[in-house]
Amino acid sequence: MPELPEVETVRRSLLALLPHKKISGVEIFTPTLLAAGDAQAFAELAGHEFCDFGRRGKYLLFGFDNAARLVVHLRMTGKLLYHPAAEARQKHDHARFRFEDGSELVYNDTRKFGRFWLTDEAGLANVSGLSTLGVEPLDAEFSARYLHWQLARHPKAKLKAVLLDQTVVAGLGNIYADEVLFRAGVHPERAAAGLSTAEEERLANAMREILQKAIESRGTTFRDYVDGNNERGGYQEQLKVFQKQGEPCPNCGHTIERIRVAGRSSCFCPHCQPAE
Numbered sequence: 082m083p084e085l086p087e088v089e090t091v092r093r094s095l096l097a098l099l100p101h102k103k104i105s106g107v108e109i110f111t112p113t114l115l116a117a118g119d120a121q122a123f124a125e126l127a128g129h130e131f132c133d134f135g136r137r138g139k140y141l142l143f144g145f146d147n148a149a150r151l152v153v154h155l156r157m158t159g160k161l162l163y164h165p166a167a168e169a170r171q172k173h174d175h176a177r178f179r180f181e182d183g184s185e186l187v188y189n190d191t192r193k194f195g196r197f198w199l200t201d202e203a204g205l206a207n208v209s210g211l212s213t214l215g216v217e218p219l220d221a222e223f224s225a226r227y228l229h230w231q232l233a234r235h236p237k238a239k240l241k242a243v244l245l246d247q248t249v250v251a252g253l254g255n256i257y258a259d260e261v262l263f264r265a266g267v268h269p270e271r272a273a274a275g276l277s278t279a280e281e282e283r284l285a286n287a288m289r290e291i292l293q294k295a296i297e298s299r300g301t302t303f304r305d306y307v308d309g310n311n312e313r314g315g316y317q318e319q320l321k322v323f324q325k326q327g328e329p330c331p332n333c334g335h336t337i338e339r340i341r342v343a344g345r346s347s348c349f350c351p352h353c354q355p356a357e
Contacts, residue, residue: 083155085217085252086295087306087314088139091161094309095186096134098163102180103130111175111193117207118199138214138251152198152208153188158305159195162187191305214251218288225278225285232273232281240276241269242343250288256301259323259348261287268354269347270340294319322348
């Protein structure tokens with residue numbers, strides 16, 4: 082599932098491709114993709130341009146010159162792919178924005194879990210999950226103190242589960258939560274409200290450092306994720322523990338283990354990340 086670095090990479094790739102391209106038509110092949118807006122509303126984007134390319138957590142936020150707003154959540158396997166020239170529709174293409182210069186932007190999604198919301202500025206408050214997002218680790222407002230107060234709201238919960246809660250910290254998913262916990266030396270099953278000040282500092286710093294490095298590497302690709310140019314990310318080459326169960330820890334040589342926390346697979350080093 083694309084996490085903050087992957088979604089930010091998609092945003093940046095489209096920012097370099099789409100400004101000043103006038104839409105000639107929009108086709109919605111799969112109506113269930115639309116959580117807000119209908120095919121007619123999308124058709125009325127003809128003659129307008131993308132003029133804003135934002136992101137909040139794992140949501141892409143696009144603006145048009147007619148004040149319409151498009152929110153896209155890629156979910157598990159969604160892709161926004163730019164084609165310099167129109168191509169034949171592929172099996173898992175669910176929407177297409179055609180531009181007057183002959184290029185196109187296609188939404189492709191093998192599992193069809195992604196969602197589009199076409200609304201106005203006021204309607205953004207009705208986008209599921211968007212208005213309740215926590216602060217992002219790369220935001221100026223993020224700090225170890227902010228993290229402390231957020232973790233304190235969940236005194237009985239396991240730390241990994243809380244880090245995956247988008248109302249606590251926006252943008253983290255399973256990949257980067259495992260990597261952050263390893264960098265900070267904290268076990269994924271520790272009580273969220275039981276960390277020391279030093280551990281909270283390490284955790285906050287690890288979030289900022291790893292997410293920034295992952296963005297610089299254009300995200301992590303295992304199978305589905307690509308950016309708007311259909312190019313893979315490279316951070317998978319720098320992962321330390323995620324999906325590396327049975328391999329030696331890169332720090333100490335102990336065997337990396339895998340457990341399930343809140344229904345999610347979690348990889349960690351039992352020596353570098355002690356349970357207590």
